[in-house]
Amino acid sequence: MEGAGYTRWIQIRTRVENDAVVIEVEDNGVGMDEATRQRLFEPFFTTKDADRGTGLGLSIIYAIVRNHDGESDVESEQGVGTTFRVMLPTFRDR
Numbered sequence: 001m002e003g004a005g006y007t008r009w010i011q012i013r014t015r016v017e018n019d020a021v022v023i024e025v026e027d028n029g030v031g032m033d034e035a036t037r038q039r040l041f042e043p044f045f046t047t048k049d050a051d052r053g054t055g056l057g058l059s060i061i062y063a064i065v066r067n068h069d070g071e072s073d074v075e076s077e078q079g080v081g082t083t084f085r086v087m088l089p090t091f092r093d094r
């Protein structure tokens, strides 16, 4: 089923797992090296040309997830693809 015959694909999955909503975004793009992976969530960090990326996309996502007491992680392999995972708790003690 993965990719369903498309050359380039992004698959978005959601599910409820214990007390969290899990959202996964997987692609079969270029992937990233370890140095990029470590700086992903840094504001203004981008590997794109200046007129193409601001480097703000993932730092904004990181802030939103943190503000909801969530967690995120990423798995990536160069030349294979990347999976981002966000977990948002469905219950909060405040």
Ligand SMILES: Nc1ncnc2c1ncn2[C@@H]1O[C@H](COP(=O)(O)OP(=O)(O)OP(=O)(O)O)[C@@H](O)[C@H]1O
Pocket: 027, 029, 030, 031, 032, 036, 040, 041, 045, 046, 047, 048, 052, 053, 054, 055, 056, 057, 058, 059, 082
């Ligand atoms: N799905 C992905 N596959 C490979 N590399 C990625 C992926 N998502 C992010 N990256 C890497 O992380 C960097 C930072 O991502 P981020 O979304 O914060 O900024 P951007 O995409 O460069 O710019 P913006 O989102 O502001 O347009 C990217 O420049 C790229 O190197």
Ligand SMILES: [Mg+2]
Pocket: 057, 058
């Ligand atoms: Mg981006």
